[in-house]
Amino acid sequence: MLHEPPIDYAALVRDDRVHTSLYRDPAIFEAEMDRIFNNVWVWVAHASELPEAGSFKTTFVGRQPVIVTRTSDGAVHVLLNRCRHRGASVCETKSGTSPVFVCPYHAWSYNNDGNLRAVPRAGGYAPDFDKAEFSLIGLRVEQYGGLIFATFNAEIEPLADYLGAARRWIDLFMKQGAGYGVKVAGEHTFRFRGNWKIQLENTTDAYHFPVVHKSFLTSLDDEAEEQFDVLNQGGFVEDLGNGHSVMVMMPNLVDLEQQLDAPIPERFRALAGELAEHHPPDQVRRIVRAVGGTGFNLNLFPNLACSMAFFRVLRPLSVDETEIRHVALGMAGGPEAGNRARLRIHEYFQGPMGFGSPDDAEAWERVQRGSAAGDDLWIMLNRGPNLAADGRRVGDVSAETGMRAAYQMWKRVMATS
C-alpha cells in the first residue's frame, strides 16, 4: 500500500499568505475535521434556544451530529446523536422539548443528560450488562455570555481563556438586547460550493463590501448608505488571539449604551413613534439604537461570528461545500415593534434571497472555482500593515489582519496536533 508523505502544515501558512491547497485538498480537509473541529471549542447554541428544562436542539460539531439539551438542573449537555447499541440517531427533530430520547430501532431510551435509562427485554443480555457503560457520549460544555460551546478535548483550556480578549466584544455585542437580553429569532440556512475558510475570511473582510454589495448600498436611503460606507469611518481590525478577531466598521456603534442622545436615523423614526406609545423617551432611544445591531463583526475561531445584528455559523460539509446559517436575533420579551423591525432588517440583507448574502455566496464560489487554476499559487493576505505600537496587532478596517489571525491559529492547531 502506498502512503502519501505527511503534509507539512506549517509550510502552507506564511505570515502574509496561505497555500491554495487549503481550499482544495481533501486530505487537508479530513485533517481539519480531526484537528480543529474535533479538538477546539466549537459553538453549538445560544442559551435562548434552550429556554426550559427538557429543551433540546440538534446540530453538528464539525461533521458529527449532536443533541444539545437542558436538564432540569439547568445544565446544558452536548451528546453525540448516536445510539450506543447499533448506531442509529436517537433524535431527528430540529428543536423541541423532551426529557427522554428513544432510539427508534430497538427502543433503548436515554435521559436528556445522556444516561441510558431503559433497554427493552433486558433479560436477553448477560448478567454483567451495565447500563452505565452505554450512555450517550457527552462532550465538554462551557458557556460565555449566553454562547454555548462544546469540545471533544478534555485537555483544552477553559472556554473563558480560549475566548480571551474576545470576551469584551461578546459583552458589547449582547448590548443589542437593549436591556431585555438577546434571543434567537429564526435563521436563514444556505449552502455554497466552496471551502469553509473562504467564508471564515469573509466576516473579517470589509474590503469587499463596497464592491460586492453595491446593489445593497444603492438600495438604501442616503443616511443609511453613508452609515454602510464602511471603509471611510475610521474603523479597524484587531487580532484578539487564538484565531479570533474583531472588525469595527462603524466606530460609533461599538457600545450601544453610549451616545443615546444621538439623533434617531430617518429610517427608524416610524419605529420610534410606535415605541413611544408604550415606552418612555430614554427607553425608546435605547431600543432604537440597538435595533440595527452593533457596528462590528467579531470572528470566533472556528465556526461563529457575532456579526452586527446576527450570528453567522458555518458548518464544513466537504472540502468544497459549506453550510451557512445566519441566525436572527431579537430582544427577549422586548417590544413587538422592535423585534419585527429586527426581522425585516435581517431579511433585507441575509439569507438566500436577501440583498447581500447571494452576492457574498457568488464571490465565495468564484474563489473556489478560480482556485482550481495554477499549480502552486498562494492566497494573498498581505493587506494592511500593523498600526499598533504596543504589541497588539491592529490594521485599518480594510486590512487582512483578521484573516492572518485565523490562519496563524489554523497553523498552530494543525501543525502541533
Next chain:
Amino acid sequence: METGHGNVVTAIDLQTAVEFIWREADLLDAREYARWLRLWTAEGHYIVPIERDAADYAAVLNLIYDDAAMRDARVKRLTSRQSMAVTSAARTVRTLSRFIVAGASLDDIDVRCAQHLVEQRRDQMRLVAADITYRLVRRNGELTLDRKIIHLIDSDEALHGISYLL
C-alpha cells in the same frame, strides 16, 4: 348579480384566475420584472416563508416579506447589473398546476397551486418545488395581485442563493 350601474358582475372564475397566474409566470421566467410590479395592489405582500403554518408572517423570520417599497427595491436590485449574483442568475422555466379555489367572494379569489420551477446555472440544473397561494382582487374591473405566498418544499432546509423572483 346587479351593480349600481345595472351591469351584471360575476364572481372571478377559476379559469380567469389561472390565466392571470400563467401570465405572471411567463413574465417572471422572462425576467420582465418592471411589468410584474404593475400586477400588484399597493398594499399587497409578496412572501416566501420559512415556517409553513405561521399565524402571522410579519411576526416571524421569512426568506422574503415584501411590501410595495421592498418589491420596488428588490426589482431595482435584480435589474441594476450591480450585483454579481444577479448577473450570473439562473435561467428558469416554471410550470403551475393543481389549481384549487381556496376561497372567493365577489371581487377576490384565493387560489392554491403547485409550482415546479427548473433552474439552470453554470453546470447545475435544479428543481425548486413550491406550493403557492395567490389572492387576486378585482380593482376597477382589472384583476390584480394582492398576496402571493410561496411555500418552498424545503423552506426550512439549507437552500442556495436565488437571484430571480419565485
